[in-house]
Amino acid sequence: MAEVSAKSFIPESFPGYTADIAGQFGLLWELIKAPLIVPLLRICVYICLAMSIMVFLERLYMGVVIVLVKLFWKKPDKRYKWEAMKDDLEMGNGAFPMVLVQIPMFNEREVYKISIGAACNLSWPADRLVIQVLDDSTDLVIKDMVEKECIRWASKGINIRYQIRETRGGYKAGALKEGLKRDYVKECEYVVIFDADFRPEPDFLRRAVPFLIHNPDIALVQARWRFVNADECMLTRMQEMSLDYHFTVEQEVGSATHAFFGFNAINEAGGWKDRTTVEDMDLAVRAGLKGWKFLYLGDLQVKSELPSTFKAFRFQQHRWSCGPANLFRKMMMEIALNKKVTLYKKFYVIYSFFFVRKLIAHMFTFFFYCVILPLTILVPEVYVPKWGAIYLPCIITALNSVGTPRSFHLLFYWVLFENVMSFHRTKATIIGLLEAKRVNEWVVTEKLGDTQKNKSNAKSNAPKKSLSKILGDR
Structure with a gap:
C-alpha cells in the first residue's frame, strides 16, 4: 500500500512523483488545472466581461446624456421658474422665507x-x-471652543x-433629526445642511432658495462641491478626478444627494433615519419615491475639503461603499x-443607480483587474478577448476623465489608485450586502482646515540661512 510521508502529500507510487516539495506542488497544479481551474476561471472571465459591458453601457449612456444636456438643455433658471430675491419695502424681511441652517459636528477642531x-x-x-450647530463632540475642550465661537x-x-445631545445615537442622522425637534425651528420653511468642512459663498441662499419657492414640486437643490485642498498631494488629486466625474456627469444625469430640503419633503419622506451610514441618500431615495423632484446646480459651488491622509480616505470610502x-438591500x-413613480424611474434607481454604480462597479474593478486577469497569465489556456481586456477599460477610463481635464496626464496613476481602492470598496460593499459587523461603522473623516496651508506658508516664510553662515568663514 502506498504511503505518504511527513514531507510529502502525494503517494510515492503516483506517476511523476518527486521528493521535491516544489515539484509536488507543480504536479498537483497540473493535475487540477485542466479539470477544475480552467473551467472555473473561464466562468469568472465570462461573468467579469458581462459586468464590464454593464459598466461600459452605463458610462456610455451617461456620456451621451451629458452631451445632450450641454448642447440642448436650457440652464436651470430657464427650465424652472426663478426670480431673484428682492427687498420689499411693504413686507420688509417678511418677503424672505425662514431658513434653518444645520451644521453637524464631531470633534472638528480644525474647521x-x-x-x-x-x-x-x-x-x-x-x-x-x-443657524443650528449640532455638536456631538466627545472632546470637552473642542466642545467648549465651538460653544464660545x-x-x-x-x-x-x-x-x-x-445644540448638544446626551448620546451620539444615530450619528449624523440622529443629530439632524434631533435638531428638527426644537421649538424654534417650527417656523422655518426650508433647511440647508452643510458638513463641518463646507464653506458656502455668501449668495448661496439667494441663488438656491428661489427654485424651492417658485417650484413647489422641487424638494431638493444640490450644489457642486469644490475642493480647497485638491492640489495638496497626489492622493487629493486622485480623489478630485473621481468626484469631479460624479458631479460633472452623474449628478447632471439624474443622481442627487442632499444639500437642501423643504420641510414638507423631509416629513412626507419619513424624516431622517439612521439605519445606514448614508442617511442623505436614504432620505433622497425615499423623497423621490414620494414623487418629489430634485435639482442639481452645477454652477452653484460650495468649497469643501478632501481627506489628505490615506487612513482618513479609507474610512470615508468604507462608509460610502x-x-x-x-441601503439597496433594505x-x-x-x-x-x-x-x-414610473417603471423607468424604478429601473433607473434599482439597476443604474444602485446595482451598476454602487455594486458592480466596485466588484468588477477588483475581481477582473486585480484577480482574474493576473490569474489568466498563469493559465494561458483561458483566453480573454482584447475588447474586454483593453478596449472597454480604456474607453471607460477616458470617459471617467472628462470631469477633470487638467488631470488627464495622471490617468495612469489614477487607474492604479482605483485598483488599489477597489479592494477596500468591494470588501465594504460585501459587508453592506450581508449586514456584517462593520455595517454601521462610522468614523468621522479627519479634516485639517487651514492647518496644512498655514504650515506651508510658515515654511516658505521662514528665514533662510545663508551658505556662508552654515559653512563658516572658510
Missing part, C-alpha cells in the same frame, strides 16, 4: 471656525435665518443656536413595489 463663519456670513436677513457670533446679532449597498423591494 469649526471656518464652517460657522461661512454660515454666519450668508447674505440673508438675520431675523429670517436660524457660537456665543461670539450671537453677540454680533446672528441667530445661532448651539458599505452604506449604499446596505429598499430594493420598497422601490420595486412603489406605485407613485
Whole structure:
C-alpha cells in the first residue's frame, strides 16, 4: 500500500512523483488545472466581461446624456421658474422665507471656525435665518471652543443656536433629526445642511432658495462641491478626478444627494433615519419615491475639503461603499413595489443607480483587474478577448476623465489608485450586502482646515540661512 510521508502529500507510487516539495506542488497544479481551474476561471472571465459591458453601457449612456444636456438643455433658471430675491419695502424681511441652517459636528477642531463663519456670513436677513450647530463632540475642550465661537457670533446679532445631545445615537442622522425637534425651528420653511468642512459663498441662499419657492414640486437643490485642498498631494488629486466625474456627469444625469430640503419633503419622506451610514441618500431615495423632484446646480459651488491622509480616505470610502449597498438591500423591494413613480424611474434607481454604480462597479474593478486577469497569465489556456481586456477599460477610463481635464496626464496613476481602492470598496460593499459587523461603522473623516496651508506658508516664510553662515568663514 502506498504511503505518504511527513514531507510529502502525494503517494510515492503516483506517476511523476518527486521528493521535491516544489515539484509536488507543480504536479498537483497540473493535475487540477485542466479539470477544475480552467473551467472555473473561464466562468469568472465570462461573468467579469458581462459586468464590464454593464459598466461600459452605463458610462456610455451617461456620456451621451451629458452631451445632450450641454448642447440642448436650457440652464436651470430657464427650465424652472426663478426670480431673484428682492427687498420689499411693504413686507420688509417678511418677503424672505425662514431658513434653518444645520451644521453637524464631531470633534472638528480644525474647521469649526471656518464652517460657522461661512454660515454666519450668508447674505440673508438675520431675523429670517436660524443657524443650528449640532455638536456631538466627545472632546470637552473642542466642545467648549465651538460653544464660545457660537456665543461670539450671537453677540454680533446672528441667530445661532448651539445644540448638544446626551448620546451620539444615530450619528449624523440622529443629530439632524434631533435638531428638527426644537421649538424654534417650527417656523422655518426650508433647511440647508452643510458638513463641518463646507464653506458656502455668501449668495448661496439667494441663488438656491428661489427654485424651492417658485417650484413647489422641487424638494431638493444640490450644489457642486469644490475642493480647497485638491492640489495638496497626489492622493487629493486622485480623489478630485473621481468626484469631479460624479458631479460633472452623474449628478447632471439624474443622481442627487442632499444639500437642501423643504420641510414638507423631509416629513412626507419619513424624516431622517439612521439605519445606514448614508442617511442623505436614504432620505433622497425615499423623497423621490414620494414623487418629489430634485435639482442639481452645477454652477452653484460650495468649497469643501478632501481627506489628505490615506487612513482618513479609507474610512470615508468604507462608509460610502458599505452604506449604499446596505441601503439597496433594505429598499430594493420598497422601490420595486412603489406605485407613485414610473417603471423607468424604478429601473433607473434599482439597476443604474444602485446595482451598476454602487455594486458592480466596485466588484468588477477588483475581481477582473486585480484577480482574474493576473490569474489568466498563469493559465494561458483561458483566453480573454482584447475588447474586454483593453478596449472597454480604456474607453471607460477616458470617459471617467472628462470631469477633470487638467488631470488627464495622471490617468495612469489614477487607474492604479482605483485598483488599489477597489479592494477596500468591494470588501465594504460585501459587508453592506450581508449586514456584517462593520455595517454601521462610522468614523468621522479627519479634516485639517487651514492647518496644512498655514504650515506651508510658515515654511516658505521662514528665514533662510545663508551658505556662508552654515559653512563658516572658510
